[in-house]
Amino acid sequence: MVFNDLKDNKVTSGMVEIGRGLKTVSQHMLRPPVTLEYPEVMPDLSKRFHGRLTLLTKSDGSDLCIGCKACARVCPCVDLIQIEMHRDSAKKPVIDRFTIDMGRCIYCGNCTEVCPVDCIKMLNDFELADYSRQALVLDKAGLSLSGEESDRYRQTHGLEAQV
Template identity: 40%
Template sequence: MSLLQEVWQAVKAIGTGMATVHKRVYEEAPTEFYPYVKPDLPPVSVQSLALVENEDGSERCIVCLQCERACPAQVITIERHRNPEGKGFLIDRFDIDLVNCMYCAACVEACPVSSIVTIQDFEMSTYDLQTLKADVDFLHEQARRARQWYSPKFGVEIRTEDGRIEKAPPEMQPGGLAEILKPAEEVDS
């Protein structure tokens, strides 16, 4: 390729870039006024973790340690003791270091009873990193404040006004109505 052709290609590429920028100057900016307009995020997005209790206030977590074993960053610490009143275990300590957490949701995937869930609480900024060491009380409070949460086993669950926990309607679930409207032969295969 000659020098003249290379110069022409460069000028043409610069012209194309400038034309694209010129078109975008007059378009509305895609930004949102964040503190005043909250973003509409999908329910499966992971911003924080919570520990859900049953409707009656009893512990949903069976302290099986699956979440602690599944965590690739090793930020979950659980201590337990045998339940003196019957079978199973009781929680002595359940801590998550939210500073070092990768928010990969491996713990959520590993939980057999969907006790640890993802919630849409991304407004946890703080000047003191020690406040991001989540203990069992903090994780329960996160779940009580959340209006909805996600786990792979139950999908999206919501807390009703009277405190009951229900499965969210199909349009709120991952895949939404598209999953419901699939033809039967597509679902079976």
């Protein structure tokens, strides 16, 4: 009968629960911290991380994009990618305007998969916050990597060099 009184006692059950809580806290105190102190410590991202879009160029700095507009057609965000082009006297495509609204992009990667010349890729850059929406609309100059940066990207990601 005394045992049943101790079992039903709220003080005893409260002490047991406090002991369980202290046990859990003490186990977690011995583990290494999981939280990163961002932005002082940058997270390690996979090579396959879907971040900011970029346009790769040829080694000489000329456009690699052939203006097929496959990326614009496959994009689920309507009018996200806008391409205007013309052909020069040698019938080669010349890109007049290439813009992407990064504020509307859902980072699905469809545009990078469908590109026949692999000129549009996703970088590991995820810090895209800005004070205006217009700053997130990137033109060809804002999207393009230089020839040297494009070559370095291709080398680190195992892509063929474009001449």
